[in-house]
Amino acid sequence: MRKESHKDVDNFFQNERNKNTNIAALSKVATEKLLDVVMTEQKLALACGHFSTSLHLCVNQDDAAAVAFSKVCLKLSDVIEAVKRNLEKVASNNLSTLGLGLDLESRYQEAEKEMLFRRTCKLIELETVKKGTEKAKANKREVMEAFQKAVEKEFNLISSVAKQEIERFHCSHVNVLKNFLIGWCEVQLNTAKEFAELYSQHLEACRNMYSE
Numbered sequence: 776m777r778k779e780s781h782k783d784v785d786n787f788f789q790n791e792r793n794k795n796t797n798i799a800a801l802s803k804v805a806t807e808k809l810l811d812v813v814m815t816e817q818k819l820a821l822a823c824g825h826f827s828t829s830l831h832l833c834v835n836q837d838d839a840a841a842v843a844f845s846k847v848c849l850k851l852s853d854v855i856e857a858v859k860r861n862l863e864k865v866a867s868n869n870l871s872t873l874g875l876g877l878d879l880e881s882r883y884q885e886a887e888k889e890m891l892f893r894r895t896c897k898l899i900e901l902e903t904v905k906k907g908t909e910k911a912k913a914n915k916r917e918v919m920e921a922f923q924k925a926v927e928k929e930f931n932l933i934s935s936v937a938k939q940e941i942e943r944f945h946c947s948h949v950n951v952l953k954n955f956l957i958g959w960c961e962v963q964l965n966t967a968k969e970f971a972e973l974y975s976q977h978l979e980a981c982r983n984m985y986s987e
Contacts (some may be wrong), residue, residue, distance in 0.1 A: 781899055795891060796888075802881045807925070810871060820859045830849070843859070850977070856978060857973050873956065876951070876958075879951065880952055894937055897933055
């Protein structure tokens with residue numbers, strides 16, 4: 776925790792660490808909220824399945840009224856079964872598109888956090904070496920200065936590579952998440968169209984029942 780909160784000497788990296796912390800937290804919350812929605816859809820689908828099955832228990836062939844009522848129950852069971860399948864498909868779509876995208880985004884942020892943390896550790900090491908060099912006795916100063924230069928060179932290389940990786944990361948991860956969002960919208964729209972057509976067929980069947 777002490778290393779993670781260590782103030783950076785470069786504003787670029789300090790700002791990046793702050794953004795990473797905020798985005799990682801928001802990604803986690805968004806993922807949790809989506810999972811809550813999916814779980815609710817799955818629970819509703821399960822309840823619809825129970826209701827659809829229960830309607831079959833109302834089937835009775837004793838007289839004309841019972842037969843007519845049974846037809847209504849069976850048709851309603853078909854409609855509820857369609858609602859169940861719709862909820863299941865919507866929940867599956869949520870997980871396979873937006874859910875997958877949010878999970879990938881969280882992994883990206885964790886990877887960036889790890890990279891930034893390794894650089895912070897190297898920064899702390901460099902600062903410690905500098906303090907040691909300042910306090911070193913004359914007979915050891917030359918060795919400490921050489922070691923400090925080596926650590927500085929390594930730190931500068933890490934920082935240079937990290938900046939390049941961060942810039943490339945910002946370009947790629949936004950596009951990846953955008954593609955998942957587009958895919959989510961498309962698949963949910965197709966599902967809505969598919970089941971709207973199915974519901975229309977059930978509605979027409981119900982109208983025909985009452986017109987007989």
